Every structure is written in C-alpha cells, then in structure tokens.
Amino acid sequence: MRIGLFGGSFNPIHDGHRLVVEETLRRLELDALWVLVTPGNPLKSHKELAPLADRVIAARHLLDDPRVKVTGFEAAHGFTYSWQTVRFLTQAMPDRRFVWIMGADNLVDFQRWERWRDIAAMVPMAVYVRPGSSRRAPVSMAASYLARWRVDEDDAPRLASLRAPAWVYLHGRQSTLSSSAIRAGRQQVKPK
Numbered sequence: 001m002r003i004g005l006f007g008g009s010f011n012p013i014h015d016g017h018r019l020v021v022e023e024t025l026r027r028l029e030l031d032a033l034w035v036l037v038t039p040g041n042p043l044k045s046h047k048e049l050a051p052l053a054d055r056v057i058a059a060r061h062l063l064d065d066p067r068v069k070v071t072g073f074e075a076a077h078g079f080t081y082s083w084q085t086v087r088f089l090t091q092a093m094p095d096r097r098f099v100w101i102m103g104a105d106n107l108v109d110f111q112r113w114e115r116w117r118d119i120a121a122m123v124p125m126a127v128y129v130r131p132g133s134s135r136r137a138p139v140s141m142a143a144s145y146l147a148r149w150r151v152d153e154d155d156a157p158r159l160a161s162l163r164a165p166a167w168v169y170l171h172g173r174q175s176t177l178s179s180s181a182i183r184a185g186r187q188q189v190k191p192k
C-alpha cells in the first residue's frame with residue numbers, strides 16, 4: 001500500500017492543493033493520500049489561522065475522492081513538527097510505503113524545519129512545482145544536500161518503494177493560487 005502524506009495549513013484549502021493531490025496520486029501511483037491538516041505550521045504566525053475543525057471540513061469538501069483521507073490527527077497526538085508525524089506513522093505502520101508530499105516553496109524553506117535531515121532519512125519525498133519557487137527549489141540548501149538521492153521524474157512510480165533518502169521533483173500543471181492571497185481577498189478558492 002503506497003500512501004502519500006500531504007501536510008498543510010490549508011487556511012483555506014484551494015484548487016492549487018487539489019491539483020497537487022490529483023497529480024501526485026497519478027504520478028506516484030499512490031493507493032491513498034492522507035491530507036494532514038496541521039494544528040499550526042511552527043514557522044508561521046497562527047494569528048489568522050482558522051480553527052482546525054473548520055479547515056478539516058473544508059478540505060473534505062473540496063477533496064472529494066475516495067482515495068483521499070483528511071485528518072487533523074497531529075493535534076490529538078500533540079505533534080508540532082513533521083518529524084514527529086513521520087516517525088510515528090513509519091513506526092506504527094511499517095508495512096505501508098509512505099511518501100511525504102510538499103510544494104516547491106517548502107523545499108526552499110526545508111532547511112529551517114526541525115530535524116529536516118531526519119525526515120528525509122525516514123521517508124521518500126515528492127516535491128511538486130509551484131509558481132514563484134520552481135527555479136529556487138532545485139538550488140536550495142536542502143536540495144543541494146539531498147542532490148545525490150534525487151530520482152528522475154520518470155521513476156516517480158517507483159518512489160514509494162525506494163528506501164529513504166529518495167526524492168523527486170515533479171513538474172506538471174501549475175496553479176498560482178495561495179491561501180494568503182485568498183485570505184487577502186486577491187484570489188478565490190476556485191479560479192473563475
């Protein structure tokens with residue numbers, strides 16, 4: 001069983017997230033994708049953060065696919081950092097093949113994440129291209145550190161079965177949507 005783990009603030013969820021979900025399910029040949037709605041990104045202000053339950057409900061509504069499961073379980077476990085989530089899931093379910101999924105902007109910042117090298121060593125990762133970060137991501141500090149474990153895009157279907165570290169940078173359909181622009185009233189959850 002190959003399962004994508006797509007963590008996010010989803011404040012609010014938008015069509016850019018749906019695009020990443022659809023593309024990674026297809027390109028990584030995943031059986032399931034778990035959307036992990038975070039109690040709060042440790043690197044972001046939580047001042048404008050909507051309640052977890054509201055973000056979970058909205059994500060379930062927009063991502064209406066039987067393969068997609070939306071959960072806020074990190075809050076119930078008291079997890080703040082993604083390494084805690086990844087360690088917990090890989091230890092609790094050693095027979096599942098997990099892949100951590102994130103947009104290219106998060107690879108640019110990845111070296112600021114708590115124990116980011118440990119995350120990369122625990123789980124294969126798929127980075128999805130995003131406007132504004134597509135060129136910076138592959139030359140970021142984390143990408144340079146992880147360069148020798150980068151897998152060709154054509155091998156994306158194999159990623160889940162590879163031993164970590166292993167990662168792929170996926171190019172494809174792109175969305176300019178962002179939650180912050182939606183909160184500021186400059187964009188809509190779904191483009192017109």
Ligand SMILES: Nc1ncnc2c1ncn2[C@@H]1O[C@H](COP(=O)(O)OP(=O)(O)OP(=O)(O)O)[C@@H](O)[C@H]1O
Pocket residue numbers: 007008009010011016017020101102103104105106128129130131174175176177178179180181
């Ligand atoms: N348009 C997009 N294209 C590709 N990846 C995206 C896009 N929007 C968000 N993501 C990715 O989805 C995950 C969750 O993102 P998040 O909930 O922070 O949304 P966001 O639009 O980046 O929010 P904000 O604008 O508040 O930073 C992250 O890994 C992020 O990189």
Ligand SMILES: O=C(O)c1ccc[n+]([C@@H]2O[C@H](COP(=O)([O-])O)[C@@H](O)[C@H]2O)c1
Pocket residue numbers: 006007008009010036038040041042043044080081082083106112113114
């Ligand atoms: O563990 C960390 O240090 C860490 C730092 C930044 C972001 N994250 C996680 O990355 C995911 C994407 O966050 P965001 O806000 O960009 O949607 C979400 O699951 C966050 O909890 C995790």
